[in-house]
Amino acid sequence: MPPTRHDRAYELDERGSGRPLPRSFFAQPTLTVARQLLGKILVHASPDGTTAGRIVEVEAYRGPRDRAAHSRGGHRSPRNESMYGPAGHAYVYLVYGLHHCLNVVTRAPGVPEAVLLRALEPIRGLSLMRTRRGGAAHPDWQLCRGPGVLCRSLGIDRTFDGRSLRGGRLRIVDAPGFAAPLIRRTARIGVDYAGPDAARPWRFLVAGVQAVSGKRIP
DNA sequence: GAATAGATTGTCT
DNA sequence: GACAATCTATTCT
Numbered sequence: 001m002p003p004t005r006h007d008r009a010y011e012l013d014e015r016g017s018g019r020p021l022p023r024s025f026f027a028q029p030t031l032t033v034a035r036q037l038l039g040k041i042l043v044h045a046s047p048d049g050t051t052a053g054r055i056v057e058v059e060a061y062r063g064p065r066d067r068a069a070h071s072r073g074g075h076r077s078p079r080n081e082s083m084y085g086p087a088g089h090a091y092v093y094l095v096y097g098l099h100h101c102l103n104v105v106t107r108a109p110g111v112p113e114a115v116l117l118r119a120l121e122p123i124r125g126l127s128l129m130r131t132r133r134g135g136a137a138h139p140d141w142q143l144c145r146g147p148g149v150l151c152r153s154l155g156i157d158r159t160f161d162g163r164s165l166r167g168g169r170l171r172i173v174d175a176p177g178f179a180a181p182l183i184r185r186t187a188r189i190g191v192d193y194a195g196p197d198a199a200r201p202w203r204f205l206v207a208g209v210q211a212v213s214g215k216r217i218p
Numbered sequence: 219g220a221a222t223a224g225a226t227t228g229t230c231t
Numbered sequence: 232g233a234c235a236a237t238c239t240a241t242t243c244t
Contacts, residue, residue, distance in 0.1 A: 059236070068236070079229065097227030099237050116236060148237050190236050213237095 018043070018173030020166045026087035030106045030113040034060040034204050037104065037115060039177035041123070044154045044170045049128045051154045053120025053144045054175065057205040057212045059188045061103070063113045068194035071112030082162040083112035090170065092151075092161040099148025100157050104165060104172070118189075118203070120144035121211045122153070129153035141210040182207045184217055 018041060026033060043052040061069040070080040070093070082091040083105060091103035091114050103114035122129060122143045129143045130136070132153055144150035151157070156170065165172045185201040192198050207217040 061236075070236075075230095077229075093236085094228065096225080096235055096237050098225065101236060103236090118236090146237070152238095188236070193235085 018175070021088070021172060021174050023086070023088050023166065026104060026106055026166075027108060028106065030060045030062055030115060031202065033104070033106045034058045034115045034202070035183060036177060037117075037172070038183060038204060038206055039175055041173045041175045042102075042117065042120060042150075042154065042170075043124075043173060044156060046155050046169060048155070049125050051122075051125030051128050053122045053124075053150065053154070055117060055119075055172075056121050056209045057117075057119035057203070059116045059118060059204070060202040061114050061116060062202070063111060066194075066200075067197040068188060068191035068200075069112070069114075072194075074112075076112070080112065083114050084110055085162060086164075088166050089162060089164050090160045092156065092158050094158065095148065100151040101147040102151055102156050102160070116147055117150060118147045119205070119212045120150050120154075121209060143211075145211050146213045178206050189214060 037055050037058050040055050041052055042055060043050065063069060063071050064074040066072060071083050076084060079093060082089060085105055086109050087106050089105045091105055092100055095101055101116060103116050106113045106115060122140055126140060126143060130138060132155055143153050160170050163170065184205055184207050186203045187199050187201060188203045205212045205217065210216055
């Protein structure tokens with residue numbers, strides 16, 4: 001497949017390589033990491049081929065005091081153990097018995113905070129994404145629109161839980177961010193059970209991007 | 219375009 | 232046995 005305009009713009013080579021982000025990037029406060037992840041690129045170099053997309057929507061989950069987080073009240077179990085691990089590693093879980101969701105762990109080991117990746121703008125391996133989605137004729141902007149769907153398109157499952165995202169087959173590489181005025185905040189999605197924390201504006205997305213979940217912002 | 223129901227299973231009470 | 236950081240198809244308007 002010939003390189004696309006996006007590949008050159010984001011300096012991805014044939015294997016989807018790029019500059020990794022330092023661990024210090026992921027160890028920052030979770031809201032900072034969430035905002036700064038917008039524009040970075042998630043790459044999965046699988047045996048079937050490489051798929052990649054630019055991060056355009058995320059949500060922050062802020063540990064024991066956040067009643068929407070899996071680590072609320074300091075809860076710790078085999079399922080969410082990765083949230084307690086080092087910054088820059090993955091926390092992958094299954095929701096509703098059907099869909100995988102990918103989080104990026106933040107802060108110091110023992111501090112169970114993370115950023116959920118909710119949508120990507122696809123930039124590489126679009127035909128493989130369509131195959132993984134079951135061969136339906138989805139438009140490009142629908143291929144990674146939503147946390148479960150992006151994992152399906154990129155072939156991400158719980159085998160990546162607890163693994164580093166700064167090297168290996170699944171990784172996040174550096175790329176230019178978005179101008180601050182384009183970044184919007186809203187309440188998080190699907191956390192109505194979380195009482196007062198349901199309303200906190202800890203979802204970050206990019207205005208003018210079609211590939212975000214829910215209603216897009218002009 | 220908006221609202222609704224159903225899928226499907228690991229995890230926790 | 233209840234519920235979940237979701238998605239899709241279907242049935243309205």
